[in-house]
Amino acid sequence: MNIPYTVEERPDTGLYNAKLGIWLFLASEVMLFGGLFSAYVFLRFGAPEGAFHEWGKELNIPLATINTMILISSSVTMVMSWASLKLKDFKKYKFYMGITLLCALGFLVIKYLEYTAKFDHHIYPSTNTFYAIYFTLTGLHGLHIIGGMVVLFYLWMPGSKMWHSKPEQFTNRIETVGLYWHFVDLVWIFLFPILYLL
Amino acid sequence: MSEHTHHEESFFRKYIWSTDHKIIGLQYGFTALFFLLVGFSLMMVMRWQLAYPETPIPFVGSLFGEDGLLLPDIYNSLGAMHGTIMIFLGIVPLAVGAFGNYLVPLQIGAPDMAFPKLNAASYWSYLVGGLVMMSSFFTEEGAARSGWTSYPPLANIEFGQTIWLIGMIFLITSSLLGSMNIITTIVQLRAPGLTWMRLPFFVWAQFVTSFLLVLAFPPLEAAAVLQLMDRVVGTSFFLPSGLVVAGEVMEVSGGGSPLLWQHLFWFLAHPEVYVLILPAMGVVSEVIANNTRKPLWGYNSLVFAAVFLGFMSFIVWAHHMFLTGMGTTMSAFFQTTTMIISIPSVIILSALFISLWGASIRFNTPMLFALAFLPMFGIGGLTGLPLGFAAADIYLHDTYYVIGHFHYVVAPGTIFGLFAGIYYWYPKITGRKMNELLGKIHFWPSLLFMNGIFMPMFIQGLAGVSRRLWDGGLEYAHAAGVLHWNEFMSISAWLLGLAQIPFIFNVFYSLRSGEKVDNNPWQATTLEWEAPSPPLPHVNFEKLPEVHREPYEYSVPGRNRDYTPQTEPKKDQY
Amino acid sequence: MTSGHDTADIKNHIKVYMMVFAALAFLTIITVAASYLDLSSGEAIFLALAIASIKGSLVASYFMHLISERALITWILMLTAGFFFILMFIPMASLIDQARLG
Numbered sequence: 001m002n003i004p005y006t007v008e009e010r011p012d013t014g015l016y017n018a019k020l021g022i023w024l025f026l027a028s029e030v031m032l033f034g035g036l037f038s039a040y041v042f043l044r045f046g047a048p049e050g051a052f053h054e055w056g057k058e059l060n061i062p063l064a065t066i067n068t069m070i071l072i073s074s075s076v077t078m079v080m081s082w083a084s085l086k087l088k089d090f091k092k093y094k095f096y097m098g099i100t101l102l103c104a105l106g107f108l109v110i111k112y113l114e115y116t117a118k119f120d121h122h123i124y125p126s127t128n129t130f131y132a133i134y135f136t137l138t139g140l141h142g143l144h145i146i147g148g149m150v151v152l153f154y155l156w157m158p159g160s161k162m163w164h165s166k167p168e169q170f171t172n173r174i175e176t177v178g179l180y181w182h183f184v185d186l187v188w189i190f191l192f193p194i195l196y197l198l
Numbered sequence: 199m200s201e202h203t204h205h206e207e208s209f210f211r212k213y214i215w216s217t218d219h220k221i222i223g224l225q226y227g228f229t230a231l232f233f234l235l236v237g238f239s240l241m242m243v244m245r246w247q248l249a250y251p252e253t254p255i256p257f258v259g260s261l262f263g264e265d266g267l268l269l270p271d272i273y274n275s276l277g278a279m280h281g282t283i284m285i286f287l288g289i290v291p292l293a294v295g296a297f298g299n300y301l302v303p304l305q306i307g308a309p310d311m312a313f314p315k316l317n318a319a320s321y322w323s324y325l326v327g328g329l330v331m332m333s334s335f336f337t338e339e340g341a342a343r344s345g346w347t348s349y350p351p352l353a354n355i356e357f358g359q360t361i362w363l364i365g366m367i368f369l370i371t372s373s374l375l376g377s378m379n380i381i382t383t384i385v386q387l388r389a390p391g392l393t394w395m396r397l398p399f400f401v402w403a404q405f406v407t408s409f410l411l412v413l414a415f416p417p418l419e420a421a422a423v424l425q426l427m428d429r430v431v432g433t434s435f436f437l438p439s440g441l442v443v444a445g446e447v448m449e450v451s452g453g454g455s456p457l458l459w460q461h462l463f464w465f466l467a468h469p470e471v472y473v474l475i476l477p478a479m480g481v482v483s484e485v486i487a488n489n490t491r492k493p494l495w496g497y498n499s500l501v502f503a504a505v506f507l508g509f510m511s512f513i514v515w516a517h518h519m520f521l522t523g524m525g526t527t528m529s530a531f532f533q534t535t536t537m538i539i540s541i542p543s544v545i546i547l548s549a550l551f552i553s554l555w556g557a558s559i560r561f562n563t564p565m566l567f568a569l570a571f572l573p574m575f576g577i578g579g580l581t582g583l584p585l586g587f588a589a590a591d592i593y594l595h596d597t598y599y600v601i602g603h604f605h606y607v608v609a610p611g612t613i614f615g616l617f618a619g620i621y622y623w624y625p626k627i628t629g630r631k632m633n634e635l636l637g638k639i640h641f642w643p644s645l646l647f648m649n650g651i652f653m654p655m656f657i658q659g660l661a662g663v664s665r666r667l668w669d670g671g672l673e674y675a676h677a678a679g680v681l682h683w684n685e686f687m688s689i690s691a692w693l694l695g696l697a698q699i700p701f702i703f704n705v706f707y708s709l710r711s712g713e714k715v716d717n718n719p720w721q722a723t724t725l726e727w728e729a730p731s732p733p734l735p736h737v738n739f740e741k742l743p744e745v746h747r748e749p750y751e752y753s754v755p756g757r758n759r760d761y762t763p764q765t766e767p768k769k770d771q772y
Numbered sequence: 773m774t775s776g777h778d779t780a781d782i783k784n785h786i787k788v789y790m791m792v793f794a795a796l797a798f799l800t801i802i803t804v805a806a807s808y809l810d811l812s813s814g815e816a817i818f819l820a821l822a823i824a825s826i827k828g829s830l831v832a833s834y835f836m837h838l839i840s841e842r843a844l845i846t847w848i849l850m851l852t853a854g855f856f857f858i859l860m861f862i863p864m865a866s867l868i869d870q871a872r873l874g
Contacts, residue, residue, distance in 0.1 A: 525869025
């Protein structure tokens with residue numbers, strides 16, 4: 001007995017199981033980051049007038065802008081790799097997925113450079129509440145990138161064999177992991193202005 | 199799971215690393231019952247100190263110190279761990295993990311949960327979280343001792359808290375995975391014909407509960423991460439500047455706020471109350487419908503009340519914070535929402551009471567527990583109202599009154615509901631009924647002693663005795679008149695412990711010697727009773743059911759039986 | 773996404789993705805540029821969050837296909853968004869209320 005609707009859509013909901021599952025997961029992720037954003041707002045409000053803005057000036061805006069571009073690009077290549085599968089073009093899928101992974105790696109390298117530059121200037125999470133929330137938010141976001149990379153790598157290399165046996169299910173997998181990846185991008189879109197620009 | 203039935207699975211694959219929702223449900227169930235016993239035992243030790251302060255503890259005293267005395271630090275650890283264990287390791291896993299896992303797929307006519315591997319992962323994450331929590335007892339620092347609420351700044355500086363936080367992160371992850379699975383299962387895997395308003399109320403309760411877990415738990419996970427940062431990396435999310443500890447200003451970067459923790463914590467912890475109570479309401483509804491042999495009164499209102507309860511539970515949390523100086527506008531807002539949320543609870547309770555009207559009730563053990571649930575939960579709920587009013591709360595806050603209030607909701611409330619469920623579905627799980635006599639020997643003393651423990655707490659609380667005092671309040675003159683109740687409460691607690699022995703014995707005894715039953719021993723209508731007892735591994739049903747009816751068609755006039763299963767087609771009904 | 777895309781459909785999608793990509797890159801530059809303007813902190817916060825919200829909804833609508841997603845998903849997300857804002861603003865409101873009392 002197979003579990004129904006693992007691949008095909010249930011007629012009345014129009015969804016396959018994993019799609020509902022990943023959206024529920026993302027909903028909980030929204031609340032997870034929501035808790036941290038709430039902490040950000042609360043601490044910013046409790047800090048002396050303009051202190052968060054002053055403290056944040058140490059951050060490197062050009063690097064973060066590049067990183068924003070990189071993540072946006074990785075989102076595009078992610079969605080392109082899914083579209084390639086829809087067009088039954090497995091080679092292109094491999095290509096775009098590879099680029100996505102490369103972007104993710106680039107993002108982490110730049111993040112690493114940013115972190116070490118901060119440590120060199122003796123700026124740590126314990127320096128003040130701004131850096132406390134900065135390191136927590138970007139650190140947790142970075143963990144999401146790493147987690148996503150593990151899954152993407154699996155689907156890029158060993159897991160891609162599934163394309164030949166169950167193409168539809170594999171395409172669904174790429175769609176669901178894509179949703180996660182876009183969400184991580186989306187979080188960054190908000191992190192970027194609130195941490196670097198404001 | 200395509201590899202089912204015919205080929206034999208190894209013992210390990212079948213019972214340990216299983217992906218079958220029934221096995222996982224049982225794993226959850228046994229683990230959670232074990233933790234409930236552990237949490238209860240901690241309390242029995244604490245009650246010794248409260249009843250006979252500074253006398254050596256008999257039998258187990260040597261575990262806690264050289265001369266068998268319970269020292270304040272250990273007392274605080276036991277208190278914090280009692281709350282944590284009971285809530286996060288006992289009741290939630292039992293109500294959602296065990297009952298949800300085992301019964302939701304059966305009641306909606308599904309072969310398994312939507313994501314069987316994820317289901318196993320959520321159990322193992324729970325077990326790891328539980329073991330991490332328990333391991334903290336054996337570390338040099340000892341277990342957490344800042345209460346289950348872990349308020350900073352105390353929790354930021356006290357020993358043992360780091361392990362507590364790591365354990366919580368595992369437990370929260372487990373609950374999140376489990377509840378996503380339950381929601382997806384309910385939405386996607388309902389049998390043909392099982393529309394939303396044909397779902398048994400138990401499934402609705404699990405559905406709402408799971409949404410509460412998915413959306414309310416993550417902020418606590420965030421808060422746990424922040425507190426972990428505070429403790430490990432030296433940030434000051436929850437520590438204000440110039441904090442004075444033991445007469446000295448603490449060296450912290452400062453700028454944080456203890457109130458931030460309270461907001462994030464209660465954003466979960468209030469919905470958590472409904473996570474604890476809703477599944478029990480679901481169980482009780484099933485048992486009541488079955489044993490009154492009547493449809494539940496006001497099924498639609500029950501469903502809408504449960505959904506509304508879920509919504510509202512997200513905007514009442516700061517009624518736990520009236521004393522933090524939030525300001526009067528906020529207090530007024532939360533006081534209002536708190537009064538509003540009592541309405542759906544009252545609707546549910548009233549509907550269940552009215553369901554009893556005019557019924558010829560079968561007083562078997564599950565029904566006794568379900569019936570006891572109603573007034574017990576009623577007491578717990580009604581005593582909550584004064585706490586919801588900011589003015590009354592100023593007096594009652596952090597007294598034993600609060601302890602009495604929420605224990606009435608959770609202990610004789612939820613736990614009785616879950617006991618009802620265990621007695622009710624045991625025949626489905628094992629193919630045998632639990633022994634009725636032992637069940638009654640379990641029930642009556644439990645009811646008596648539960649009240650013996652918690653009723654005097656209201657008396658002490660109204661007299662102003664604070665909670666969490668190692669000496670129970672000996673230092674305070676205002677407590678002197680009511681402290682003699684402590685001995686009475688403690689003896690009740692120990693007797694309650696004894697009263698659980700027939701239950702534990704019954705669970706194992708009936709496995710071999712219980713009365714053998716067929717698929718539907720209670721003449722019930724819902725889908726789980728269509729499956730064989732026990733349901734088939736991995737597929738549950740011999741043939742997946744189709745649903746043609748409402749969940750509770752009992753005693754419909756003109757039919758030749760007093761129950762009509764949901765699967766019975768409509769045309770040949772008479 | 774519904775099943776049964778034909779090739780032309782997907783090719784149209786790809787065009788849209790490229791346009792969205794261009795819009796996101798453009799908005800990123802705008803938001804960085806705006807941060808160098810001499811705005812009051814209120815204006816700066818409003819502008820930055822407005823741009824971030826536009827970018828966020830572009831990603832959600834097109835890359836995550838929310839624009840054509842099933843109603844059930846939309847409902848779940850609206851519910852989540854509601855609770856998200858409650859979580860965001862009530863703690864802040866309690867601070868304001870506290871400050872008002874002095």
